[in-house]
Amino acid sequence: MSTLANETYEARVVAASEPGVTFSGALSSEWIKFRTLRSSWAVLLAAVVALVAIAGLIGYVTGSKWDGQLDPEDRVASAPLQGLFLAQLLIGVLGVLFVSGEYTTGMIRSTLAAVPRRLPVLWAKGVVYGLVTLSTLIPTTFLAYGVAQLFLSHFGHSTSLSAPTAFRAVLATGIYLALVGLLGSALGWIVRSTPGGISLLVGLLLIVPVLLEVVPGQWAKDISHYLPSAAGASFYSSLQADGALSPGAGLLVLVIWVAVATTVAAFLLKRRDG
Amino acid sequence: MIEARDLTKQYGDKTAVHDLNFTVRPGIVTGFLGPNGAGKSTTMRMIIGLDAPTSGRVTVNGRQYRDHRAPLREVGAMLEARAIHTGRSARNHLLAMAATTGIGRRRVDEVIDLVGLHEVADRRAGQFSLGMGQRLGIASALLGDPATVMLDEPVNGLDPEGILWIRNLLKQLAAEGRTVFVSSHLMSEMALTADHLIVVGRGTLIRDVPVAEFIASASSNSVRVRTPDPSRLRALLTGEAVSVSSSTEGQLDVTGLSTDEIGLRAAAAGIALLELSPVQASLEQAFMELTADAVEYRTLSSSREEVAA
Ligand SMILES: Nc1ncnc2c1ncn2[C@@H]1O[C@H](COP(=O)(O)OP(=O)(O)OP(=O)(O)O)[C@@H](O)[C@H]1O
Numbered sequence: 187m188s189t190l191a192n193e194t195y196e197a198r199v200v201a202a203s204e205p206g207v208t209f210s211g212a213l214s215s216e217w218i219k220f221r222t223l224r225s226s227w228a229v230l231l232a233a234v235v236a237l238v239a240i241a242g243l244i245g246y247v248t249g250s251k252w253d254g255q256l257d258p259e260d261r262v263a264s265a266p267l268q269g270l271f272l273a274q275l276l277i278g279v280l281g282v283l284f285v286s287g288e289y290t291t292g293m294i295r296s297t298l299a300a301v302p303r304r305l306p307v308l309w310a311k312g313v314v315y316g317l318v319t320l321s322t323l324i325p326t327t328f329l330a331y332g333v334a335q336l337f338l339s340h341f342g343h344s345t346s347l348s349a350p351t352a353f354r355a356v357l358a359t360g361i362y363l364a365l366v367g368l369l370g371s372a373l374g375w376i377v378r379s380t381p382g383g384i385s386l387l388v389g390l391l392l393i394v395p396v397l398l399e400v401v402p403g404q405w406a407k408d409i410s411h412y413l414p415s416a417a418g419a420s421f422y423s424s425l426q427a428d429g430a431l432s433p434g435a436g437l438l439v440l441v442i443w444v445a446v447a448t449t450v451a452a453f454l455l456k457r458r459d460g
Numbered sequence: 461m462i463e464a465r466d467l468t469k470q471y472g473d474k475t476a477v478h479d480l481n482f483t484v485r486p487g488i489v490t491g492f493l494g495p496n497g498a499g500k501s502t503t504m505r506m507i508i509g510l511d512a513p514t515s516g517r518v519t520v521n522g523r524q525y526r527d528h529r530a531p532l533r534e535v536g537a538m539l540e541a542r543a544i545h546t547g548r549s550a551r552n553h554l555l556a557m558a559a560t561t562g563i564g565r566r567r568v569d570e571v572i573d574l575v576g577l578h579e580v581a582d583r584r585a586g587q588f589s590l591g592m593g594q595r596l597g598i599a600s601a602l603l604g605d606p607a608t609v610m611l612d613e614p615v616n617g618l619d620p621e622g623i624l625w626i627r628n629l630l631k632q633l634a635a636e637g638r639t640v641f642v643s644s645h646l647m648s649e650m651a652l653t654a655d656h657l658i659v660v661g662r663g664t665l666i667r668d669v670p671v672a673e674f675i676a677s678a679s680s681n682s683v684r685v686r687t688p689d690p691s692r693l694r695a696l697l698t699g700e701a702v703s704v705s706s707s708t709e710g711q712l713d714v715t716g717l718s719t720d721e722i723g724l725r726a727a728a729a730g731i732a733l734l735e736l737s738p739v740q741a742s743l744e745q746a747f748m749e750l751t752a753d754a755v756e757y758r759t760l761s762s763s764r765e766e767v768a769a
């Protein structure tokens with residue numbers, strides 16, 4: 187490895203003992219890249235704070251109104267996790283940035299020069315980001331639930347994780363957010379620009395559902411259940427909305443969205459000039 | 461060793477590189493020269509697989525870059541465009557690159573020292589000056605201790621000290637037996653650094669020659685003579701392997717004779733000489749003439765001159 191003064195490189199052959207590119211190498215590279223950017227931690231922290239603080243707030247408000255005119259859906263275990271609407275944008279945008287940041291800064295050229303087969307980079311980024319989000323956000327959703335309980339119990343009320351759908355709803359929120367993050371990354375690979383990726387993500391999560399709502403006709407309502415946001419909601423809500431998918435089907439549809447977007451991303455990455 | 465065979469790249473209908481054939485050999489510095497838009501950067505991007513050739517192929521050490529088990533250990537490249545995330549420190553950038561190929565932390569420290577970035581290695585690369593950025597690019601290129609080093613315009617924007625540093629580094633890398641491939645616009649810089657030249661213009665190969673040969677052919681050394689009696693002197697000097705031309709009244713441009721010979725012959729014939737001076741065409745001049753037809757983006761004024769000429 188070290189530069190020997192009178193070694194001649196003319197006939198140098200890379201020895202079999204010298205490590206080559208491996209998937210675990212790509213993984214550790216992506217992990218280094220993720221953790222050495224300040225924005226990664228700032229955005230992740232913002233998502234955690236959003237989930238916990240909003241849960242506390244909702245716990246307080248619902249607790250104080252519990253015996254008044256509170257809708258049943260506001261009493262379910264997952265009700266305090268409304269912070270997910272903000273958190274999904276943060277996590278999705280961070281997913282876009284993790285990829286688009288490489289393109290906007292030119293880092294992608296170094297990345298692809300190191301791993302010229304390219305696809306390992308895409309998989310490794312997904313694995314790293316997926317694991318980071320799952321391992322921070324699942325504990326966060328349970329923490330948020332617990333904080334809401336503190337406020338509820340202050341008013342002498344409580345919901346229980348052992349309620350039929352409660353545990354699943356809290357767990358699903360973390361998984362939903364991680365999947366939105368992966369969707370963001372895939373969009374980042376596809377459009378290779380930060381504003382483009384964010385616009386697509388926001389459009390898909392927030393704007394398309396509204397558009398489908400105002401379009402007349404039943405078909406629009408029918409397909410709207412299959413949008414990532416609606417499929418996700420079926421998966422993480424304690425209460426099933428009218429005509430919505432079952433939790434399992436919601437998860438499946440969401441996973442298909444991520445898989446399709448990632449497949450398109452992989453195809454383009456392999457084909458396009460870096 | 462880099463080998464390009466019929467290498468062609470088209471972007472839409474624009475042909476950036478056209479049927480390039482060349483071999484870059486180890487142990488010497490090979491300069492890759494051409495005016496703006498000649499296709500140098502495109503060729504280099506194809507060498508490391510960032511751009512796919514439209515046709516033809518280019519191999520490094522006998523294989524396409526992406527088919528190597530440990531690409532960073534085969535070729536270290538610094539591209540023209542910045543290839544570093546501005547939010548990350550130099551050290552972390554190198555650590556992330558190194559991790560892909562199982563290159564250790566010690567090698568990262570080594571290349572940081574080698575390029576003299578020790579003091580600033582933990583600062584964000586976005587705060588680096590142009591010269592520091594170039595040094596970091598070179599550190600990345602040397603990370604895998606590769607037998608082939610390829611740098612796209614490494615002296616661009618460097619101060620004289622930085623240029624000298626790169627010049628010596630390139631020579632040292634070549635002396636170690638590595639293949640060193642460096643692009644530049646500046647013939648004069650390459651004359652000092654390179655042993656061999658590959659000259660391209662508009663994507664096609666113009667010359668593939670040793671530097672010494674290029675210089676010898678370029679410096680068609682002529683002698684400028686002024687005399688009150690040009691026609692007699694012309695008759696006196698003209699002969700085999702000697703050509704005499706005149707661009708201004710009373711002035712002759714002689715090639716094929718030294719100043720001494722001209723002076724002595726004129727004295728013997730009793731012709732007065734008002735001026736007798738050697739004229740050496742500059743390398744830059746020779747380079748510009750060579751690539752004149754292949755200049756993509758000429759300035760308005762130079763194209764006007766050409767029309768007038
Ligand atoms: N991605 C691209 N898309 C379209 N055209 C391109 C692309 N990259 C390069 N070109 C064109 O190909 C030609 C060659 O460009 P290239 O950058 O390789 O030249 P160069 O020799 O490196 O020039 P310079 O000395 O200015 O760096 C130019 O006309 C350029 O406009």
Ligand SMILES: [Mg+2]
Pocket residue numbers: 500501502540612
């Ligand atoms: Mg260039």
